[in-house]
Amino acid sequence: MRILLTGTGAADGIPAFAAESRVSNFAREHGGKDIRTRAAVIDDQLRLDFGPDTFAQVQKLNLHVRDWKAILFTHSHDDHYAPKELQYLFPPFVNGEFKPPTVYGNANILDGFEGSFGQASHLPRTLIKSFESSKILGYTVTPILAYHKLDEDSMNFIIQSDKTFLYATDTGVYQDATWEFLQGWKFDAAVIECTDGVRPTEYWGHLSCDELIGMVGRLRTMGCLSERSRVVTTHHSAAGMATHAELEACLNPHGIEVGFDGMLMEI
Ligand SMILES: [Zn+2]
Numbered sequence: 001m002r003i004l005l006t007g008t009g010a011a012d013g014i015p016a017f018a019a020e021s022r023v024s025n026f027a028r029e030h031g032g033k034d035i036r037t038r039a040a041v042i043d044d045q046l047r048l049d050f051g052p053d054t055f056a057q058v059q060k061l062n063l064h065v066r067d068w069k070a071i072l073f074t075h076s077h078d079d080h081y082a083p084k085e086l087q088y089l090f091p092p093f094v095n096g097e098f099k100p101p102t103v104y105g106n107a108n109i110l111d112g113f114e115g116s117f118g119q120a121s122h123l124p125r126t127l128i129k130s131f132e133s134s135k136i137l138g139y140t141v142t143p144i145l146a147y148h149k150l151d152e153d154s155m156n157f158i159i160q161s162d163k164t165f166l167y168a169t170d171t172g173v174y175q176d177a178t179w180e181f182l183q184g185w186k187f188d189a190a191v192i193e194c195t196d197g198v199r200p201t202e203y204w205g206h207l208s209c210d211e212l213i214g215m216v217g218r219l220r221t222m223g224c225l226s227e228r229s230r231v232v233t234t235h236h237s238a239a240g241m242a243t244h245a246e247l248e249a250c251l252n253p254h255g256i257e258v259g260f261d262g263m264l265m266e267i
């Protein structure tokens with residue numbers, strides 16, 4: 001399984017649009033791994049979220065959107081879900097034989113496409129629910145309930161082929177139902193958010209470095225992550241007050257790698 005982290009930023013991205021901060025200014029000056037947009041692709045065919053950065057990622061990373069057969073949406077926050085952008089997957093913006101990808105998401109996601117652009121009703125779409133597995137493009141995809149946007153079925157994804165991968169953006173610290181469901185799962189790799197970095201907040205819907213270390217520790221204790229399992233971060237906010245190098249200094253001693261835009265994981 002090839003996991004391409006096309007983006008590893010939170011809602012504000014880094015550098016944040018208009019914010020002046022040490023981390024944003026460092027990114028503006030140094031570029032490289034400190035520039036963070038949002039979302040991921042599996043095996044060049046399964047897109048995870050489709051936010052407003054997608055077009056720029058396609059250009060920067062030379063991605064082939066015609067190969068994307070399905071899009072899984074985690075939840076409907078704007079940094080993950082830009083429904084109008086999918087209009088460019090329909091004529092007159094595409095030519096020849098082209099079948100738009102099937103979109104998978106919760107009811108808010110699917111309803112949100114209605115009327116969002118002229119041909120939205122032609123977009124193939126399938127409802128998925130937390131804790132119910134589906135076969136998608138030969139993968140078994142099992143959404144699990146995140147503790148994040150509580151007015152909808154906010155999901156993280158377990159994606160299985162010959163390997164088992166956990167994609168956990170916008171998690172918050174899982175609640176009991178999710179921990180219970182995770183008993184017995186074994187992940188070859190996990191990508192987990194670290195939005196709040198070294199500046200914890202009162203908001204429960206995201207993880208700081210300390211909360212991430214706690215969650216990874218619990219997953220290791222449960223046997224869901226082994227010594228061989230790669231753990232990589234994503235969804236970093238400028239408000240987390242840490243540069244890429246500072247995040248590495250905090251997380252690498254705990255066996256956690258810091259993700260960056262364009263990082264390719266092969267598991
Ligand atoms: Zn987000």
Ligand SMILES: [Zn+2]
Binds near residue numbers: 075077148149170
């Ligand atoms: Zn969110």
